[in-house]
Amino acid sequence: MTGARTGPVHDPAGAERRARAQLRPEHYDFIAGGAGEETALRENEDAFGRLALLPRVLRGGAERGTRVGVLGREWAAPLFVSPTAFHRLAHPDGELATARAAAATGTPLITGMAATTAVADVVAAARARDPEAVVWFQLYLQPEHEVTTALVRRAERAGCSALVVTVDSPVFGTRTRDLRNGFHDLPPGLAAENMRDLLPGAAPGGTRDIAMWPAGWDDLRRLRDLTDLPLVLKGVLHPADARTAVEQGVDALLVSNHGGRQLDAAPASVEALPAVAEAVAGRVPLLMDGGVRRGSDVALALALGAVAAGVGRPVLWALATGGEDGVAQMLTALREDFDRVLALCGGHRPEDLTADQVVPRGLPHRRPEGERAW
Numbered sequence: 001m002t003g004a005r006t007g008p009v010h011d012p013a014g015a016e017r018r019a020r021a022q023l024r025p026e027h028y029d030f031i032a033g034g035a036g037e038e039t040a041l042r043e044n045e046d047a048f049g050r051l052a053l054l055p056r057v058l059r060g061g062a063e064r065g066t067r068v069g070v071l072g073r074e075w076a077a078p079l080f081v082s083p084t085a086f087h088r089l090a091h092p093d094g095e096l097a098t099a100r101a102a103a104a105t106g107t108p109l110i111t112g113m114a115a116t117t118a119v120a121d122v123v124a125a126a127r128a129r130d131p132e133a134v135v136w137f138q139l140y141l142q143p144e145h146e147v148t149t150a151l152v153r154r155a156e157r158a159g160c161s162a163l164v165v166t167v168d169s170p171v172f173g174t175r176t177r178d179l180r181n182g183f184h185d186l187p188p189g190l191a192a193e194n195m196r197d198l199l200p201g202a203a204p205g206g207t208r209d210i211a212m213w214p215a216g217w218d219d220l221r222r223l224r225d226l227t228d229l230p231l232v233l234k235g236v237l238h239p240a241d242a243r244t245a246v247e248q249g250v251d252a253l254l255v256s257n258h259g260g261r262q263l264d265a266a267p268a269s270v271e272a273l274p275a276v277a278e279a280v281a282g283r284v285p286l287l288m289d290g291g292v293r294r295g296s297d298v299a300l301a302l303a304l305g306a307v308a309a310g311v312g313r314p315v316l317w318a319l320a321t322g323g324e325d326g327v328a329q330m331l332t333a334l335r336e337d338f339d340r341v342l343a344l345c346g347g348h349r350p351e352d353l354t355a356d357q358v359v360p361r362g363l364p365h366r367r368p369e370g371e372r373a374w
């Protein structure tokens with residue numbers, strides 16, 4: 001069969017099942033869980049399931065590519081690794097394995113402030129695989145400006161090429177499973193390494209030193225003055241905030257409901273995307289994450305205005321079961337799946353996917369008067 005599929009099979013549900021069998025139950029729950037009744041968490045995936053892609057036909061063109069340009073760099077595919085905390089809960093190699101796998105597959109990585117590996121070591125691991133690897137640093141603005149400053153300097157010195165400021169967390173979401181399990185700190189031997197020695201008198205690398213705090217636009221302006229790195233705002237869902245962010249000189253937005261871990265009543269990320277895309281009107285690139293599990297989810301996100309889509313939990317499931325190789329296989333399989341969906345939609349390049357190709361599933365409620373059902 002010409003063009004028949006070879007290579008790793010992409011099986012998101014199976015990956016989570018296998019990871020669950022490996023992980024301590026409270027660690028599995030920390031990763032899998034969301035806020036409140038986990039409505040936003042469920043909706044992220046369900047909302048993709050309510051959308052269909054209308055393929056275009058007879059568009060020819062055997063040449064196809066998945067590359068996209070983001071903030072002056074070419075990415076291999078419209079796909080990136082979203083920032084998630086504590087990778088060493090999933091695998092002893094933790095963020096080092098994730099960084100190597102991301103770099104080896106040409107996938108940009110957003111490493112988290114709440115990583116269990118220091119950002120300098122994460123970037124070094126990525127660059128050892130690919131000297132050109134794109135690594136961004138995710139940051140929560142901290143109540144003490146000196147702490148924010150020190151974190152920014154750590155990220156700059158490490159060689160990160162953008163800062164991703166998570167703005168959906170004025171307080172911590174209610175993590176129902178963690179409360180039930182009594183999970184509120186890392187096991188002995190693991191620490192939030194980026195926080196080490198930042199606060200006088202604080203426990204070295206204590207996760208409790210990571211504040212989720214109600215920052216304001218003033219604090220963002222202070223950050224703007226602090227660094228020349230591009231700023232990406234993560235967790236913007238309201239179009240008015242998106243507009244303000246653009247006016248404030250933010251370089252990109254990451255539309256996200258934080259994997260359903262903050263406001264449980266928030267819409268699915270993909271549902272918030274069209275209004276944000278309209279408000280931004282192409283002035284800055286839009287990224288999105290939340291519920292992206294297969295190539296068609298990436299394609300839907302692109303058709304609705306994103307330039308790339310991120311994955312959070314799938315990385316941790318792959319890491320738990322297969323370490324670096326597991327993550328590399330997952331990212332490769334997801335990219336190949338997207339490439340095939342792009343072709344099946346009649347696209348040659350990611351930009352070819354357009355909003356008119358997205359339709360809700362289900363028959364329309366009512367046909368126009370007098371029209372027959374067939």
Ligand SMILES: Cc1cc2nc3c(=O)[nH]c(=O)nc-3n(C[C@H](O)[C@H](O)[C@H](O)COP(=O)(O)O)c2cc1C
Pocket residue numbers: 030031032044082083084085112113114138166234256257258259260261289290291292310311312313314
């Ligand atoms: C275990 C876990 C930890 C996370 N930690 C962070 C974090 O430290 N900072 C952040 O901005 N987002 C964090 N997120 C949210 C992710 O960046 C991302 O928005 C979300 O996981 C995307 O949804 P998905 O898991 O359905 O792919 C975390 C998500 C998970 C599952």
Ligand SMILES: CCCCC(=O)C(=O)O
Pocket residue numbers: 085114207210258261
């Ligand atoms: C203290 C960092 C916790 C990270 C996390 O769980 C999240 O952002 O969802």
